[in-house]
Amino acid sequence: MTDPDFSAIKAILFDKDGTLLRYDESWGPVNREAAHIAANGDAALEARLLDVGGMDDASGHTRADSLFAAGSAADIARGLIAVGSPLDAEDLTQKLDALFLRAADYSVPAADLAGFFGKLKARGLKLGVASSDNEAAIRATADRFDFARYLDFVTGYDSGHGVKPEPGMLLAFASAVGVDPSEVAMVGDNSHDMHVGLSAGAGLRIAVLTGTGTTETLSPLADIVLADITLIEDLLP
Template sequence: MTKANAISGILFDKDGTLLDYAKSWVPVNYELARIAAMGDEELARRLLVAGGMDPDTGHVAPDTLLAAGNTVEIAEGMVAAGSPIAVSELSVLFDGLFAQSASMAVAVTDLAGFFAALHAKGYRLGVASSDNEQSIRQTASRFGFEQYLDYVAGYDSGYGVKPEPGMVLGFCAATGLDPHEIAVVGDNNHDLHMGRTAGAGLTVAVLTGTGSRQSLSAASDYCLNDITELPTLLPDGGAPRRAAA
């Protein structure tokens, strides 16, 4: 049996994996920097650079703060780079911005149909993101796949943060699956290292985020153009559904 044939659950990252990162988050990053700089345009540019984004092109480098950080980490980075706002206040402002951004997000495919097809095959499904849990749930509701989710974890859900293994282990606890029965799918090394640390059966990288084949190859079993290629890796008949613990 191959590792793919043992998979019964799939844990997805959100931004850059289910959502096209450049289309969904580059505009948010500009607003994030404006907020952190309190409207100072020159400071906002410096903050974007500190976060890993070119303020002129909008390109975000792989595994940088804006590519992989959670709300608190981004706030801390912005303060360290010169934002005059306290980390605690900035975190609240960022969480509010990220929750609002769900209405502007661009999905990489028909997520309702994609999740429905995997659910019909018997897979347990979850989303683990460095965004806050409210934003994840709003995104799932907007794109119509919330009913197919067995598990949702944000940086604030109590499972720890990426690349720690807690979100994967939480998915195991919620579904009754063992780590080797789970595929972790993401667009950056925080996702993949989280999966490897937890003992996930598969780590699958996608190129709809900030990573490249070169940056993601070491920590991934497969590197796909996007999530629509995922079903071709898995058993055509689907994995057996197991009762949650």
């Protein structure tokens, strides 16, 4: 895999969890709480829901492309209800959205996000975040780590631009900032993110290893796999 050509890239769209934030450190406690909420007091069911969601109870690691790793609150609610959660889908979705919004207060960044985004913006790049989380949680994260001022676009699963792995989020970003999708680099940590880039016709697909994906799961779909987002700076012209 050779270094990708950034010469035509005018905008970068980032996933949030596992890309801007270290996934296991940030979301391990949140996933446990999500299973606890969905189990509604049934300890045996709680353990089952955690496993079905994709998290290993002993290690705290969440599997690549699992329900917790790639799903929206609505996806997770439907998945947990399908295997036994007694809660109503709308009620559980609302409870999970509220939990995920609170989670911004405990997130662990993958880098100095304010400094990183500031350097990219200084190069004239348009910048956005597209997450399977809700939009309010994305904005709370951007405010907490002081990079909201550098963003040109934010979209969550509830923003009206579709959900991953559909192309809508990237296409909406490209339209909003006035570039062609081929001038956008998509950055993420799982296959859903790479498929967004593929289906939308992104110019580059960049995978990082701070989330649930691995070199083995990401290499077939990405133009390059990096340890973390900071290495993107070394690739810019």
